[in-house]
Amino acid sequence: MxxxxxxxxxxxxxxxxxxxxxxxxxxxxxxxxxxxxxxxxxxxxxxxxxxxxxxxxxxxxxxxxxxxxxxxxxxxxxxxxxxxxxxxxxxxxxxxxxxxxxxxxxxxxxxxxxxxxxxxxxxxxDSVAAHQTLAALSVRTGRVEEALEELEWLLDHQADFVEITALLAREADHRAALDVMRRLAARHPDRPEAWLAHARLAQLAKAYDEALGAIDKALALRPDWDDAVIERARILARAGRRS
Known part of the structure; x- marks a missing residue:
């Protein structure tokens, strides 16, 4: 120490x-x-x-x-x-x-x-590291609105949903992280990458039905997106389903 x-x-x-x-x-x-x-x-x-x-x-x-x-x-x-x-x-x-x-x-x-x-x-x-840290700590302490503000700041400053997913996936409480991502995706309903991120966080929380619903929204917006097609197959496999 x-x-x-x-x-x-x-x-x-x-x-x-x-x-x-x-x-x-x-x-x-x-x-x-x-x-x-x-x-x-x-x-x-x-x-x-x-x-x-x-x-x-x-x-x-x-x-x-x-x-x-x-x-x-x-x-x-x-x-x-x-x-x-x-x-x-x-x-x-x-x-x-x-x-x-x-x-x-x-x-x-x-x-x-x-x-x-x-x-x-x-x-x-303007410190990206500071905003990432506050976003993570806001999730950890149950301050959802503050977490959303920080994640929106990151999205406005060149971060993407892949980075946001990685940030939230590091949290031990996957349900809390999912709650934040669910609300963040709802703020960006026309962005398929937001729904893909939602689907990935839902899988971490073992919320497979929610993950499937989110990935279907991503595919509705971008039907030929390979990443989403693969993610859908992964969700079905984890949930023990075929379709």
Missing amino acids: TKLFPAFLALAGALALSGCAGLHPGKLSPAPSEEGKPLQPVPVFPGMAGAGEGEAPLSDLVFNLLAGELAGREHRLDLAVEHYLLAAEASDDPRVAERAVRIALFAKQPEQALTAARRWIELAP
């Missing part, structure tokens, strides 16, 4: 040195991150002054980065998540929010991961 933490611990340590160094009044110049892009200045804890007169106080961001990383190394994942969520709110760097998502997922705290993913999108609204 400690492999999850050393890289950002070095970053947090660098930020702590930056936050505690003597600086000109009214200025805060954080050390560069591991990719060379500085994190933005953040408000400081009142009353948390540096070790000597004239030294800058320790910032919220630096404190929570360090506390989160150290908690993780001590196997206190609950505290690591708590501090990283605070760091994500304090920072304007989307990598901190992404890190918070990863730690929350590692700690099996999907609600906290969802909060961090929303923050990630606030800071990086």
Whole structure:
């Protein structure tokens, strides 16, 4: 588990040195991150002054980065998540929010991961990875409308239904994934690939009658589509039927 933490611990340590160094009044110049892009200045804890007169106080961001990383190394994942969520709110760097998502997922705290993913999108609204993550977490936590919004965003930004199927198929709760895909396909009734995706998710959930109905809709829109013809045969075989 400690492999999850050393890289950002070095970053947090660098930020702590930056936050505690003597600086000109009214200025805060954080050390560069591991990719060379500085994190933005953040408000400081009142009353948390540096070790000597004239030294800058320790910032919220630096404190929570360090506390989160150290908690993780001590196997206190609950505290690591708590501090990283605070760091994500304090920072304007989307990598901190992404890190918070990863730690929350590692700690099996999907609600906290969802909060961090929303923050990630606030800071990086064009990040495909952020929208994919929020879509998956929305499915996982039963937020169907939010999942649909994120999937629509992905479809509008060059994703296709094959990618959407792959994203939803990774969810452990196949019924929940199917519910989302069912509603998504209904929003795109004239797209045969939407019904093919619906049919594939229905098979994962062992809803073979629903899968057959969906693939028949795909074939009605595109009768000679080989992918749909093959999928229909696959559904019938899995359902133990011949026609």
